[in-house]
Amino acid sequence: MTLNTAKLTLAATIVGISCGVAIAQDAPPPTPVTVVTLQAEDTTLTTTLPGRVVASAVAEVRPQVNGIIQERLFDEGADVEFGDPLYKIDDATYEAELAQAEASVAQAQANLDATTKEAERFATLLDRNVTSAQSYDDAIAARDAASAGLQLAQAQLQTARINLDRTTIRAQLTGSLGRSLTTQGALVTAGQAEPLATIRQLDPVYVDVTQSAADIIRWRRGHTDQELGDADRTVELILADGAPYEQTGQLTAAEPHVDELTGVVVLRLEFDNPDRLLLPGMYVQVEMPQGVVENVILAPQEGITRDRRGQPTALVVNDENVVEQRMLTVLRDSGNHWIVTEGLEDGDRLIVAGFQKIAVGATVAPQERGAETTDASAAQN
Template sequence: MTHLIATLSQAVCLTTFLATSAAWAQQPPLPEVDVVTLEAQDITLSSKLPGRIVASGVAEVRPQVAGIITERLFREGSAVEVGDPLYRIDSASYAAQVAAAQASVSLAQVNLRAAERDATRIQTLFERKVASDQNVEDANSTRESMAAALQVAQAQLQAAEIDLEHTTIRAELSGLVGRSLTTRGALVTSGQAAPLAIIRTLDPVYVDVTQSAAELIRARRGLRNAALVAADQTVSLTLADGLAYEHTGLLTAAEPYVDELTGVVVLRLEFPNPDLLLLPGMYVQVELPQGVAKGVILAPQEGVGRDRRGRPIAMVVNADNVVETRDLVTLGDHGAFWIVEDGLETGDRIIVAGLQKIGVGMTVAPVERANPEPKPEPAN
């Protein structure tokens, strides 16, 4: 009897085990999802803005006197310094004007000395009661008139000498002089519209970029509301070939004016250019810091969706491997990431793959995926 009871007990246990095994065999496995564990960090927000290279100094060489160009004194494309001679104008007529002015000064000096002698003699006669007051006044007036005539002659001499000096056209700016826009034998005039050559200062150079008024307002509001802190004003440059420029620059000025047609503000940056790699008119892209976001989360963009109202949301896996949804507040994008100010925190596991087969409240099997380091976007 005892043996029969033991046999029945074993049979019951075996039946229970088989039933449990069958139940486990019929239960589907938990859905797998790829997750990335997040960590708060400080991120510098920046904007990639288009710009053009501008010379830091430009001087258009023009004549200040009229005449025939007799000689070009520089090599096109070479470096020049302030005061270097560039062109020479035929100076014969201006030398003659100087000689005539010198003669006028000499004549005025002779007349002044004669008037001074006459004034002295009349004064002596007046003291002897021989000349009248009228004679003294006339002599003094003549002397003063001759002194004024001498000053006029000296001024005319100075003007003639200046015109003669201007027959040699000199550089008024240090930099690189371009091609000559005139030739020997050409007639030039004072104040003509067409320059003879153009000198540009290329080290340093300026970069003028345009930023939309909306971006500027957003950045300033972020600083005012303490969402951002001021960033270093050092800026980087990407050239037309897509490669980064080896030197960094600084934001030096911002035009306090928004263009009515385009709605943009012009910003001026300054870059060193010792190798003269940057040339005026060249198209570049500038990475301009807008501010630093403290303690924010970089969420992979594939893990962030939108609700029916267009607001950003994300699905996360909690400590019990249960799916939860989070409403997010973002500050913008950073490469392949969204910068999340609120809604996620350090240690959260955001779901980046497998979202189609899960729902809120489901238990899942999370598989950790390495969170790649954010990289700057390539230049267009």
């Protein structure tokens, strides 16, 4: 090898080494992505049913006697106990009737006393053979008639007392009163169609929901019990604003009738309502348990996409930090997760953020979701 050839070879080697170093320096680092490590678990399937809140008890306040309303004895919207006075009706007429009934009782009692003595006198005369048996029988009949007259007068007296007591209209239910539907000075009649006010019991409350007849058949046959096993059977409530209700409920009854037009059955659920948050007529949604699926993956919805055919897919990071694509079988949604039965396994790292800048086969730098916040806080400290 000549001197010139050696120089050329050395120069080429140096150039090659320099180019390799430059290429190594220009290579981009792995793209950071956020992942969630998945875990297989058993989950309870639920169904969402629409429903309406119903008061557990309702009492419409109506008068039982006729008269003029003299006074309203409650505050509108207040809570009342059984027997609390609500309205006062003018009782002058009923006091007079009571006095008349008391006088009738006194008169009947005096008549009974007189006929009793008369019957005793005739009994003595009959023993002496001074009077006839007919006269004695007439005396006994008069005494018995007077006794019956006293009982009738006493019954009328009791009726008069009841009517007088009913001039004070009282609460027949413990609960919450709404607005008054009558005013002072209004004429009311016994058993009128229009209530004076309405009392509603709001703790607990009922929620009436509708469910298909097919689902009811499953409940009746016990299949739902087999599917649920030892799973949580409490019923959850979703309010009109989408927020969950703090209290859980229980199924208490099912209407033994299927609607001919809709093919649904009305179910009644009971919920505690200590804060009076649930009001009658309010629209709600109920999450009812339907069954349990075992060994499935709850994948965050932000990590699942669909291809052009609508098939759900996911990007995962393997042990070499290389991106892989998985074709999934999704059963249904569960909150903000998808229930995946095939395609994902326990321990898979699902990409949930940063996948817009990566492709299948690319090497990435995975970071567990939530860890990036911890690292940022540590760096600030």
